Amino acid sequence: MTEIQTDDARRGDSGQLNLASIGTMFVGGRIVETDTVSGSPDGDILSINGNSGHIAAYPMYVRYMVPAGQIKVPVTLIHGGQLSGAIYETTPDGRMGWDEYFVRNGFPVYVPDQVGRARSGYDASVIHKVKLGELPPTELANFTAWAQETAWPLFRFGPRLGDPFPDTKFPVEAVDNLSRSLVIGGPLPSPDPNFAALAGLADKLDGTVLLGHSESSSYPVEAALLNPDKVKAIVTIEGCGLELTPQQFATIRHIPILTLWGDHVPDVPIMGMLDSQVYMDMGEAFIINAKKAGLNATFLPLPTIGMRGNSHMVMCDTNNLDVADVIIDWIEANVKP
Amino acid sequence: MTEIQTDDARRGDSGQLNLASIGTMFVGGRIVETDTVSGSPDGDILSINGNSGHIAAYPMYVRYMVPAGQIKVPVTLIHGGQLSGAIYETTPDGRMGWDEYFVRNGFPVYVPDQVGRARSGYDASVIHKVKLGELPPTELANFTAWAQETAWPLFRFGPRLGDPFPDTKFPVEAVDNLSRSLVIGGPLPSPDPNFAALAGLADKLDGTVLLGHSESSSYPVEAALLNPDKVKAIVTIEGCGLELTPQQFATIRHIPILTLWGDHVPDVPIMGMLDSQVYMDMGEAFIINAKKAGLNATFLPLPTIGMRGNSHMVMCDTNNLDVADVIIDWIEANVKP
Numbered sequence: 282m283t284e285i286q287t288d289d290a291r292r293g294d295s296g297q298l299n300l301a302s303i304g305t306m307f308v309g310g311r312i313v314e315t316d317t318v319s320g321s322p323d324g325d326i327l328s329i330n331g332n333s334g335h336i337a338a339y340p341m342y343v344r345y346m347v348p349a350g351q352i353k354v355p356v357t358l359i360h361g362g363q364l365s366g367a368i369y370e371t372t373p374d375g376r377m378g379w380d381e382y383f384v385r386n387g388f389p390v391y392v393p394d395q396v397g398r399a400r401s402g403y404d405a406s407v408i409h410k411v412k413l414g415e416l417p418p419t420e421l422a423n424f425t426a427w428a429q430e431t432a433w434p435l436f437r438f439g440p441r442l443g444d445p446f447p448d449t450k451f452p453v454e455a456v457d458n459l460s461r462s463l464v465i466g467g468p469l470p471s472p473d474p475n476f477a478a479l480a481g482l483a484d485k486l487d488g489t490v491l492l493g494h495s496e497s498s499s500y501p502v503e504a505a506l507l508n509p510d511k512v513k514a515i516v517t518i519e520g521c522g523l524e525l526t527p528q529q530f531a532t533i534r535h536i537p538i539l540t541l542w543g544d545h546v547p548d549v550p551i552m553g554m555l556d557s558q559v560y561m562d563m564g565e566a567f568i569i570n571a572k573k574a575g576l577n578a579t580f581l582p583l584p585t586i587g588m589r590g591n592s593h594m595v596m597c598d599t600n601n602l603d604v605a606d607v608i609i610d611w612i613e614a615n616v617k618p
Numbered sequence: 619m620t621e622i623q624t625d626d627a628r629r630g631d632s633g634q635l636n637l638a639s640i641g642t643m644f645v646g647g648r649i650v651e652t653d654t655v656s657g658s659p660d661g662d663i664l665s666i667n668g669n670s671g672h673i674a675a676y677p678m679y680v681r682y683m684v685p686a687g688q689i690k691v692p693v694t695l696i697h698g699g700q701l702s703g704a705i706y707e708t709t710p711d712g713r714m715g716w717d718e719y720f721v722r723n724g725f726p727v728y729v730p731d732q733v734g735r736a737r738s739g740y741d742a743s744v745i746h747k748v749k750l751g752e753l754p755p756t757e758l759a760n761f762t763a764w765a766q767e768t769a770w771p772l773f774r775f776g777p778r779l780g781d782p783f784p785d786t787k788f789p790v791e792a793v794d795n796l797s798r799s800l801v802i803g804g805p806l807p808s809p810d811p812n813f814a815a816l817a818g819l820a821d822k823l824d825g826t827v828l829l830g831h832s833e834s835s836s837y838p839v840e841a842a843l844l845n846p847d848k849v850k851a852i853v854t855i856e857g858c859g860l861e862l863t864p865q866q867f868a869t870i871r872h873i874p875i876l877t878l879w880g881d882h883v884p885d886v887p888i889m890g891m892l893d894s895q896v897y898m899d900m901g902e903a904f905i906i907n908a909k910k911a912g913l914n915a916t917f918l919p920l921p922t923i924g925m926r927g928n929s930h931m932v933m934c935d936t937n938n939l940d941v942a943d944v945i946i947d948w949i950e951a952n953v954k955p
Binding site: 300303306312365424 | 636655666681686718736740745751889
């Protein structure tokens with residue numbers, strides 16, 4: 282991991298893609314009875330049971346591809362805030378995403394939509410209760426859609442919209458397509474059902490590498506605490522500043538951890554409550570503490586291996602497959618088959 | 619089309635899947651300035667532009683697969699109400715969905731999420747305005763989640779939840795997975811942006827068969843009225859009772875149309891405003907009028923060709939690939955390459 286991978290032959294991105302299987306599964310999603318299937322006291326116009334009925338609470342949609350031929354350890358790619366699994370598919374400027382690239386490198390790939398978002402669905406009970414007058418409007422969630430003015434510096438394309446860092450690796454000409462890929466996500470109950478859903482997915486797969494990004498960067502650790510035997514490795518991109526107890530570290534002591542960060546962390550304005558440098562420092566502290574607890578843990582800002590200009594959205598950057606190679610090399614060196 | 623296809627050899631579902639390409643695109647989604655990026659007057663906690671900023675209005679997410687080798691006309695599979703494109707992927711009981719089956723039969727396949735839903739995102743402006751006190755709670759949409767009590771008879775698995783028709787083809791043991799695949803969808807501006815998005819997709823593909831289901835059964839016709847040269851054929855499943863003017867029929871006169879219906883239409887209770895028999899009669903009237911206007915139009919209730927027990931969710935039924943064969947045979951007989 283001391284030099285950048287530039288093995289184009291490994292990419293195979295000009296040839297056909299041969300899959301053993303492709304498909305969709307849902308994990309989690311308990312069937313529960315609700316009394317707010319709609320925002321009308323009589324229920325939906327099609328309802329035959331008034332405003333009550335059985336629905337699935339907090340399922341997780343997962344799309345998968347398994348490559349033909351000999352396969353490696355399954356890899357699960359979890360998206361970050363305001364995004365869906367689409368961010369791991371084609372990049373905003375139309376290049377190959379990480380999902381296909383990992384498959385082309387022999388890994389079965391699983392791409393969920395976070396619970397409560399996109400194809401995983403959303404529990405509209407609070408919206409319906411406000412419509413029914415049972416809750417005040419202030420109880421509605423903030424379904425923020427990140428404006429380009431916010432996303433540009435937050436994702437560290439440059440200091441302000443339209444002003445990229447000269448060496449940015451984000452394809453800034455495609456920023457409108459990034460906006461098209463943003464989705465709303467609302468609040469979830471505690472504990473976050475994503476943790477149990479991912480732990481359940483790891484069970485179904487009989488072991489998987491979990492990779493989280495930004496908002497979801499801590500999810501692999503949370504899932505591993507629930508199901509330590511089936512999480513084979515943890516990759517966190519730009520985040521995971523969790524503070525674990527010694528006992529928690531002991532639970533996941535056998536699981537290798539890699540934390541990656543891009544470039545330009547000190548070069549953007551502090552965004553409201555979010556100072557990227559503070560988050561990066563918390564991420565480094567997590568890895569330092571993990572090492573002290575005896576874990577195989579690595580903190581890797583990409584500039585330290587000569588990769589400059591990467592944004593917060595490394596899976597979209599023009600060198601996204603180089604970054605994937607760093608992760609693949611680390612998996613192959615650190616994860617037992 | 620006078621006998622059921624049972625050519626298992628054509629399925630090829632036991633072998634590997636060879637793709638020329640797989641990926642994601644967004645169609646539509648104009649970049650606009652909004653003043654309600656959040657439900658807080660100061661904007662999102664990360665906002666650097668208050669509550670204003672540029673977002674993408676009404677994009678459409680489209681996932682595609684192109685088979686390796688010689689390819690046929692592209693087919694676009696549009697999902698129905700409360701659903702996402704996931705319904706065309708794996709069936710609720712874990713069998714091959716129509717997306718993969720059409721690909722295995724040589725068709726490039728495009729699966730959108732309807733605008734305003736799932737991976738296409740949702741415009742939360744109204745929710746934010748209610749939270750801000752700018753609109754009353756009654757303006758909130760009804761984000762109905764169909765309860766199993768409603769879905770079971772509505773989708774004609776049987777007369778009531780837990781009571782299937784003896785010959786039903788829906789895999790009723792997997793009804794919980796169907797619930798897991800339901801997502802919320804809110805109201806859209808008029809004209810429905812799905813029509814222009816699909817017309818734009820047809821342009822990008824330089825021609826496609828458009829297949830709609832239930833809520834989206836009329837979308838192919840609406841898109842064809844906007845882009846008649848690039849819609850190669852229209853398949854509507856369980857719906858499309860549009861009343862077109864003579865001029866509108868003339869615009870799409872060259873486009874072949876197939877309308878399919880399942881079984882047991884008269885055997886379920888009337889659901890609120892929805893009487894399936896009325897909708898089926900409207901669908902038949904559309905085809906009768908299309909024929910009078912000189913179109914190549916076919917109305918095909920599956921029982922008339924000996925296929926019994928199909929539900930509203932034919933793409934999930936245990937004979938879903940037999941139904942796909944009916945559609946494929948019709949495309950090959952009626953669509954010019």
